[in-house]
Amino acid sequence: MSYHHIQELAYEANMQLPKLGLVLFTFGNVSVVDRSLGVFAIKPSGVPYEELTPAKMVIVDLDGKTVEGALRPSSDTLTHAVLYKHWPNIGSIVHTHSTYATAWAQTQRDIPVYGTTHADHTTAGIPCAAPMSDEMIKGNYEYETGMQIINCLKENELDYEEVEMMLVSNHAPFTWGKTPAKAVYNSAVLESIAQMAYLTEQINPSSPGLKDALIKKHFERKHGPDSYYGQS
Amino acid sequence: MSYHHIQELAYEANMQLPKLGLVLFTFGNVSVVDRSLGVFAIKPSGVPYEELTPAKMVIVDLDGKTVEGALRPSSDTLTHAVLYKHWPNIGSIVHTHSTYATAWAQTQRDIPVYGTTHADHTTAGIPCAAPMSDEMIKGNYEYETGMQIINCLKENELDYEEVEMMLVSNHAPFTWGKTPAKAVYNSAVLESIAQMAYLTEQINPSSPGLKDALIKKHFERKHGPDSYYGQS
């Protein structure tokens, strides 16, 4: 059984994080799933980006058990596993501690929709999953983090295929997508949205937010049957 | 009919945006007009900057209809077309989602004149066009965006040849100029002015703004018959 294809993809996607300024040292990880094999490739834990190679990507099954690889996988591996198991249509997950998105997560607030940069990507505020109970933290913490993300979307009646980015309270952002390129793209977009929303509130604490009609318009320019952004 | 000259200019100007730190991914576009041919060259929609070539620039007429090019033009094309049609003396238009200018747009506030860096470029605050009605948004949105820009200048009794930069509410900045170099320059200047104005209000919320005499002096140093900035 060869896993080279997802190891190569996971390696390339992980290496994008420092290039995009989204990680300091080892504070982030990307995984890429192969649905037919039922496994994903993920960054090894605590290994600096400059020492990564495709072969060092660890292969893990959807219960978070290592299938192949000499190194220990990311300490966040179980969170990735839970999301892949519950969300059949995602192909890749990214976790960073990028500065502005992490600051918002630390405030326990959703990021409001203040402009079209945000609405181009999702029609909702970026949800911030509630803090976990002490029992969840002391129990299977990384598994519970995944469940917290899943349940937060459910409670907000949002679809993981429409909202591909979230904050976890007092922790940091997670993003996902059909492809590793899209999942990494979402992390960079979230960081930019988070910075702009911060500045917007600083300049005008009573900024009115985006009209519903404009939210709908911008999202439909980029998504759905009548979209006209990009090359079809 | 050859459009190479404006395709080359539009390509070069578009490539300046990531170099100046004004765009993330594909969030921006530059167009360059040829008045004698009645067409402009504009970035294709959603194509990453590193994949652009002069030949990929789409040729569009002043009603926004594609004249030449295999790719779909920027989704903001009609906004460019409207501005070229109404403002006979501009040669190029730039649209970005640069961080600080976009944050100001999201607040629906004009950027006040706090210093000479601003007054060197325009004697007025940078206007923020009002939010559109739902009818305008659901209708010909990009056309209406252009009309909103034009009407906002009119209402403020400002001349598009004197004020070459504006914000669109909850959206982002547009700038223009006689040449592509000037239009791109204006986008970078606007971002710098927007950052300084933000910091000014944070440090001193009752900052007094610039005296009229100083606004006039600095603008006239750079513009008009008695200017003495630059090489004549």
Next chain:
Amino acid sequence: MSYHHIQELAYEANMQLPKLGLVLFTFGNVSVVDRSLGVFAIKPSGVPYEELTPAKMVIVDLDGKTVEGALRPSSDTLTHAVLYKHWPNIGSIVHTHSTYATAWAQTQRDIPVYGTTHADHTTAGIPCAAPMSDEMIKGNYEYETGMQIINCLKENELDYEEVEMMLVSNHAPFTWGKTPAKAVYNSAVLESIAQMAYLTEQINPSSPGLKDALIKKHFERKHGPDSYYGQS
């Protein structure tokens, strides 16, 4: 007696500071101790990073007296000496004037624990040592700075092997570690934590901070007998 080994280590660590964006001009210094020889190597005072060489690192004993070297050692040398003398298990010390950590030091406030990025590194707020009395400042200032750091940790009942970073009121941060790589890492992490905490309070002045259970969990993921972060 050869000191090349610590000179080389100190040189390499000092050169990391400008690469990580932690210093402007000469505003920082790293030292590396050899416990068996009872000396440490430290950056010479006021020499630009681009002119440094391993041979220019000054060798100083734990009372701060120069043992070898043609150049004057860092003006902060006595602070380093005091810390090495009182804390037998540290191998390296870093001092910078990095922007966000220095701003916090200037406020005389501890940095609260707002998120897991912080809790991954220490279970406590980053302490800010109290301002010195005029007598201490006029006396042996750099020695007293070291004592202020040591006493602040004691008063907060914190262990220098668990909390490896601190602020000195109205001055700037100091960090340390068993190795030069760890001490430099701590300076970069502190700067990131300081920036995130600043943004957190700006976005939500009543941000609740991290639950005790989560502080404990994240610290134990990375540290202690049951840690599972990184490669063992």
Next chain:
Amino acid sequence: MSYHHIQELAYEANMQLPKLGLVLFTFGNVSVVDRSLGVFAIKPSGVPYEELTPAKMVIVDLDGKTVEGALRPSSDTLTHAVLYKHWPNIGSIVHTHSTYATAWAQTQRDIPVYGTTHADHTTAGIPCAAPMSDEMIKGNYEYETGMQIINCLKENELDYEEVEMMLVSNHAPFTWGKTPAKAVYNSAVLESIAQMAYLTEQINPSSPGLKDALIKKHFERKHGPDSYYGQS
């Protein structure tokens, strides 16, 4: 008469400004004086840094009249001339519109002494010269700007050899020094001090500022007969 020596120095110093991130486009200028010849070399007006050469530096006398050079000198030339004429011991002047220092200038506030980074360079707050009267602005504006700087220092009973950096209300910073290297260094230090002071007030609006004893101590570490910073 050859001016190559000051043209070369002025060229080198001007080229440092974009490298240090202190200027956007042409928003800054450095001059270098030769006291024995009674002239200074200054950047030509509005010429991009990448097109500068030593030969393009304009030679001007202390009344601001061009002595040699095909290009028009910086529009701020008269301000430089006034300072050279009144302050016999300075060798170079730098003017930028660096972001944070300019934001402070726009608030019309002095930058308070919040920490040792500031006190290492001057014992006083960074003064912000008062706004000019309309008559001064309409008159010999650049000459009056120089007089405003000189008078502001006098009113604050500060010596231009001790305080080598200032803000001009609603305009931007000026710095100077015995050498071009020192004058450029002062511009970068001022920008850093300005950013830290801004952050300090944001984090804690009632930050207490630096004790007099510590201001004195840090300044004397670097300056005066008992200084022990740097290599003697």
